[in-house]
Amino acid sequence: MKSGVCGTVIYENWFFYILEDQIMERLRSNLVLFCGLVLLLGAVNIASGVGVKPMLLRPPNDNCANAQAVGNITNQAFDTTNATFDGPGHYITSPNLWYCYTATCNGCATVSLQGSNFDTKVAAYEGCACYPSSNALIIDNDDFHGQQSQITFSVKTGSQYLIEVGGFNPTVKGQGKISISCDAQSSQPTNDDCSNAKQVGNVTEQPFNTTCATFDGPGHFFTSPNLWYRYTAGGTGNVTVSLLGSEYDTALVVYDGGDCYPEWGDIIERNDDFGGFLQSQITFQATAGKTYLFEVMGYNSDAVGEGVITVSSAAQPPPSTNNDNCQNAKQIGNVTNMAFNTTGATKDGPSLCMTSPNLWYCYTASCTGEATVSLAGSSYDTMLAVYDGCECYPTSSDMIECNDDAGNSYQSEIVFDAVAGNQYLIEVGGYSSETGQGLLTVSCQGVQPPPSSKDDCQNAKPVGDVKDQAFSTVNATFDGPGLCMTSPNIWYCYTATCTGDVTVSLAGSSYDTMLAVYDGCACYPASEDLIECNDDAGNTYQSEVTFAATIGSQYLIEVGGYANEKGAGLLTISCQGVVVQNKTDLGDAPDSTNNSGKVMMAYPSQGMLPVVVQASYPTVYNDGTGTGPFGPVHLNAQTVAFLGKKITRETEADTGTDEDGVNNIRPLADTPNRDQGDDGVVLPLSLPSCCWSTFDYVVNVITPNTDLWVNVWIDWNRDGDWDDTLDCPEGPAPEWAVQNQFLFNLPVGINQITTPGILPWHPEQGSGQVWMRITLSGQPWRGGSNPGAKGNAGSGPQAKYMIGETEDYLITPDTTCPICKDYNGDGVINLNDLAAFVADWLENCP
Structure with missing residues (x-):
């Protein structure tokens, strides 16, 4: 025990001995108040049976029900020395502490015990309900930084997660530090669920990361965080799936078929360690055109990390065709899964979209509407471009679109508005200099012309900014005041997306067009509503109007033809401002x-x-x-x-x-x-x-x-x-x-x-x-x-x-009561905060 400033005794477990000289100096001016506080609280200690020796105080978050609410923290001190074991014992059975973490981002949370002075273990559970079930266990870890633990798992802003901290076994306890951070830049992999399996072909060391993944699937091997891939064989023969080169202890399963979830009988092969390595590899017999599922995971339930997947096939690719040059572009219409191979091709063309070996196709549109060009199912990382017209070589103004990856795959796809009978050049290649076998699908979904009763001004179609939206006046009738045209016409009501110049263009249409723009969308517009009427723009027979618009305002657009002409066309509306x-x-x-x-x-x-x-x-x-x-x-x-x-x-x-x-x-x-x-x-x-x-x-x-x-x-x-x-x-x-x-x-x-x-x-x-x-x-x-x-x-x-x-x-x-705060800013609410509060009160209060 220590001698008190008031001639009394302050026991060792009391807090005032931690006050610094600066605080004591403030206390001297308030000696009477200070001594009264000491005597009162000292009496409470004695009445509670406190002796000369310090009382062993259990941490307040020793029980799951008292889990400490936390957000992101850095090196917050904890001590399990006087803790007891409490909980379901799913992973930790030593004296343990509990935290309820509220995620501050959509991404990955990392819980680290690095800097602790004992052999730790940590586990995370979904939600903060006590006690968590085994199904709520997200991830656990024993050793990461030496004998200290660390876990990373996917979180959602505002959701809560229980964090359990303990020692390696029931006898291990000590002092430690806990840090929790949330990384919004990291996110759950897109192929974390079987239903979102990533389509792959033959790839070489394609990177992946299961750090933020969760477990999904039937659990036929391990239940660690896993990723899914869907593979369509390009030939019949041996296919090898390898995780060699990955940075953690992996496991791998190959299933017959692409349905989720695969049954036990669908398993072709499982592998944990291959050739003396901790990484996995499987070779199986594949049949051309068949689909297979690959499940990539870690050993046991907690192995996660960065890795690479390689898929290779022993099947021989078919020979290359003669459409290696733009001048020899292959004439096609709508096709489904047409096989191609760029393995033996060379690079040809203006390199507006790709610089890899490439092939060329000339597509004649079978309809007016949306045409889709897809390389889905190809075995390598593809590139794709579509150009207006089939002349070689195309210029930058001819390019309709260039695409690398579509959706969540490494295969390309382009959807564009086509006009029946018009021709479009399709360029197929690979990312960087990649080559391989692939599948080409081209389809056209035609637009139906409006029935005559629906093509009038009262049924004007609402639109915003659009690019090459297909239309047809073939079955339309004339409706309106006749201020600009008297041909069969159709109507649009445009809401401006910006304040600035708006351009309405019918470029790319297949006939001699007419175009009018009116202020407001009331029908029928009067002559004072007419902003502009146009027949031919530039040196073409297609129309274009540019006018000043105000964001949110509406404008009526009338589309028709010169004299009585009608046909299929394309409508583009763009606003020079923030869209x-x-x-x-x-x-x-x-x-x-x-x-x-x-x-x-x-x-x-x-x-x-x-x-x-x-x-x-x-x-x-x-x-x-x-x-x-x-x-x-x-x-x-x-x-x-x-x-x-x-x-x-x-x-x-x-x-x-x-x-x-x-x-x-x-x-x-x-x-x-x-x-x-x-x-x-x-x-x-x-x-x-x-x-x-x-x-x-x-x-x-x-x-x-x-x-x-x-x-x-x-x-x-x-x-x-x-x-x-x-x-x-x-x-x-x-x-x-x-x-x-x-x-x-x-x-x-x-x-x-x-x-x-x-x-x-x-x-x-x-x-x-x-x-x-x-x-x-x-x-x-x-x-x-x-x-x-x-x-x-x-x-x-x-x-x-x-x-x-x-x-x-x-x-x-x-x-909790707002008075229970971290007054001294050390990340912990304890007696030090009471001392800081008393010192602040004595300095500032009467």
Whole structure:
């Protein structure tokens, strides 16, 4: 024990001995107050049975239920010396500590124990529910930096993950450091799921990385994070798949067929280590044209890393054809999987798109519409170009498009608007100087001319900026005021994407055209509405008009022919300014009124007891009933403002195409929270129960001086909807937490906004997780689509929002008292912070 400044005794476990001389100097001026505090707290120690020896204090996060909430941290100190073991024991059985990490990015999180002074182990689990099941285990590791551990795994912004830290065995414990970081530049590999298997041919040391991958599949070998490849044999013979040269301990499976998931009987061969190496290799007999699946993974359950895959075939390639030169371009129409080989070819042409050995084809369009040229199924990394006309050599002005990789493959594809009977030059080669066997497919999807009753001004087709959009006036009739033309005509209503010069062109059309542009889209336009009428532009028989437009304004475009001419054509509209793409957006909270008819759960089970709370959050707009509540839809035909730095385009919350590759919710799998564009809320959140709070969010403004409204709903009582109002001593706590916060005069770019004060409420028991919705729109929320109906709160108007974005988050907010803070900024909340607080109080308070 030590002698106190007040003539009393301060026991060794008390905190004041850590105060520095500077703090003690401040204390002397407040000696009476200081001594009273010492005597009072000393009495509490004695009453608690504290003796002369220091009491062994267990870390506060020694139990899973008390997992410490963390974000990104660097070298935060921890100590398992006085910890006990708590948990399911899936990987760690030593004294352990628990952390609940809220991801700060969409990408890869890395948890490192480097710098610890004992032999550590670490594991990560999906969610922060205690205790996690074995299925929730994402990844674990024993030794990475010597005897210290490190893991990297894929995360999503706002999602939570349990981190378990312990020692190698039950007797190993000590002091350590934990660092957690999130890398938004890294991301989950696109072929992480079997259904998204990457199409490959014969490749040499194609790089891959399973660091951010997850496990997906039937688990016929190991259950480590894995990647999938789909291979179509170009010939019959031995095919070798090799992972030699990879930087980690790999495993490999080859399956017969390309369906997911493969059965046990589909296994052709499995391999862990080949030829004394820790890397894998398999050679199997392939049949030309057949498809095979390759599963690439690591040994056991935790081996991940960077690697290379090589696929080679002993089958002999077919001989090269004579279309090696542009002058000998092969005449083709629509073809399917036409074999070609550039192995023996040479380089020929102007090198506008590629410099590799190449082949040439002259395609005659079979229709007016979209023509697709694809090299899918080829065995090497291809390049592809399409030119207008078949003259050799083409110039840069003839190039329609050049493509390297289409989708998630190394094979090329181009879709362009063609006119029936016109010819197009196709150039096929490889990336850099690559050559190999391939397949060429050319198809044409024709456009149907509008019926005569639908080609009038009242049915003008809405358009934005378009390039070579095919049209046909063959079956059209004349309709309109006749201010520019009296031939069969069709109509478009153009909404300007910028303020500046807009050019409307019919170049590439197959007949003598006429073109008119009018101010506004009202029918029929008057002579004062006519901006310009054009017959022939330049030295051609095709028309073009350039005019000054204002962003968001509409203009009527009339397309016809000279005299009574008609035919197939191409329409191009371009605006010299910032072009904003359409970004229709919906939420991703669970919704039991979905197109699958599947009840979704609001919250995951807690421990051994299932929690059955049906989700009634309005997310799906059209569930087929037409009754609502309707999930909020933001059309964003012109993107004015959205939340965060990213917004992804969706068709519907649970069906249709989606820009980020997955629907926002999957009702059949009871999986919500899949929108990868949710990044507007600044996480983590501190929302202590019945204490007034705020949080920050980000608004990205494209068009300045736009009036915007923000609304936030939080399911305080965890009953699966946002309809309720709870009671606090301070007043009512509505689940409609932020009510029509009005934003105006925001400048272009990123704006960080703080909400008005909200009053949180949390149940004493139950899920710590809570669903939150934030909606940014161009109009206030006026009670939703179905006022009074269950699940109405958070809904959108049936007419849909014109602009904005809705983001949903499943979060575990910090509900601790705000006084418990890291006052001295060392990354740990402990007695040192109390000392810093007392010193600050004594210096600044009366």
